[in-house]
Amino acid sequence: MEQQTVHLFVFNTLSDWEPMYAVVAINNPAFQQQPGRYEVKTVGIDREPVRTTGGLTILPDMALDELDPTRSAMLILPGGSGWGEGSHKQAIDKAREFLAHGVPVAAICGATAGLALAGMLDDRPHTGNWLGELEATGYRGSAHFQSQPAITDGDLITAGGTSPLEFAYQIAKKLELYNNQVREAWYGLYKTNDAKYFFELQSLMA
Template identity: 40%
Template sequence: MTRTAHVVLIDQVADWEAGHLLAELNTGRFIGEPWNVVSVASTDQPVVTMGGVRWLPDIPVADLDPTASDLLIMPGGIGWQPGREEVFVAVAEQFLDAGVPVAAICGATEALARAGLLDNRPHTSAAKVALEATGYKGGAHYRDQRAVAEDGLVTAGPQSPVQFASATLGMLGLMSAELLEAYDAVFDRGDPSAFPVLMSG
């Protein structure tokens, strides 16, 4: 049965932050088989990304059910602000409570922090000071890493889209440690010698 990933389209979503992850899930080129990628927004109207692309959501957030999903992806974006983010944060909490993985990057991690969802979970973000500005209480669980994947939650900063992808794919068990190392080598370090390893997977 084909698995499904839901990706949140906040206002002015950051196109690039989940780009690597979405490409690997949708094509299945290095993970064995493609996933369904379903976009979710607060309404059925197109969302304009930070790159100026008009992205038509597949479903409204009101129709999103964690039991019908295998992953919630939360890219960053300008829309992660109090008064605009709460409906998506509530969905993230439902996913975590249901044991369905959540992958959040950049501004989405700040939204989770504001809601208290990082107070007791290992995590990272753009920088510790960025989360401290939210007033959250999870500083003791902050890790100075490009991406953190633990307890069904992946977090990363905007400078780490490749690590965000590899951490999520690893947490989901979709790529071996060898393939993940090759993935980082090719897409983060620009080492083409690792590409045959990826293709052999």
Template identity: 45%
Template sequence: MSTAPRPVLLAVYDTLADWEYGLATAHINSGAHQIDPGRFTVVTVGLTDAPIRTMGGMRVVPDITIDEVDDTTTAALILPGAEAFSAGYGAPWADLAERLLAVGIPVAAICGATSALARHGLLDHRPHTSNAVEYLGAQPGYRGEEFYVDELAVTDGDLITASGIAPAHFARAVLERLGLYRPETLAAWFDLYENHDPAAYPRLMAESA
């Protein structure tokens, strides 16, 4: 009897930054190169079931609402950035992130989404990154400067944070945390998508054979 794939939640909201999550979600859903394809599926989640409009003009209808998130089946939560975060948006998503982290469910936040976590105090006592320490320092209530790491992506247990200019680094951290690829496969994947190494493609195919 096959097991239903566990949902990897992609938070969606108006002004969503299209480029920040695509590498992660596409490779989670595709099954290609994975150790055990079919374990996960991407599910979009909104504050309501109303359609949202991304920064790139794409219309997305959420699969579920935030009130329907099931802690017992959720595999991870991905929080992309959005222009809306500049206006202080994000408290409900930070609440959800805190809830999921408390029960050992990974949360991955990139760009503006890290500001919501910062305002909520979730970055005050654990290694993290963002667009810049000054960016987070401007968020009311942020006290995590000593834990800021000047890297493009940082994984601290179940929390992944990343700069908005590093979608491949972000995706690599998400794919690694979910255990989708063998280490050698993930290395080849990253060399292809981030380092643009043409020799990485046959390596990736060989790892997947």
């Protein structure tokens, strides 16, 4: 089995907590259908270190201009400052390239505003933090906005910033990380903290 790479866009002010359920699920082989099938690598505007909202310093594995969608399993765009003002246009352009090649893109929080600003949500179901934030970008997709924590439309996943677990759920489903029973038990455990889901996971893996 050839290992595939999921790429996480990193930048100054990145909202640390938003992609982390997904990153851990992808990198941790526990409960996966094909353990080790994926790895996560970080990609920045360049290879210079970035500092997250939580104060962590991340050294990107690669720069955006090195990123080839045909050699990636998914591009994850987390929230942070500047998306709605066009500060991360290079990442949005790369997301457009990914979708054109049929490679999934997952955007959460402010990153959905970046997609909206670029006109990429005008004609497809999507969600985000709230409709007003997307409308402030001048986009024309309000009729397609769904007030849901996270949704998938084809190769595009969108989520609000307070829904990192639901975001990870949609990513796990798209990447087929877990079988259906394991995925539902995994989600149930982290969503409810009910021990029955922990024992269900253990039982499923026995």
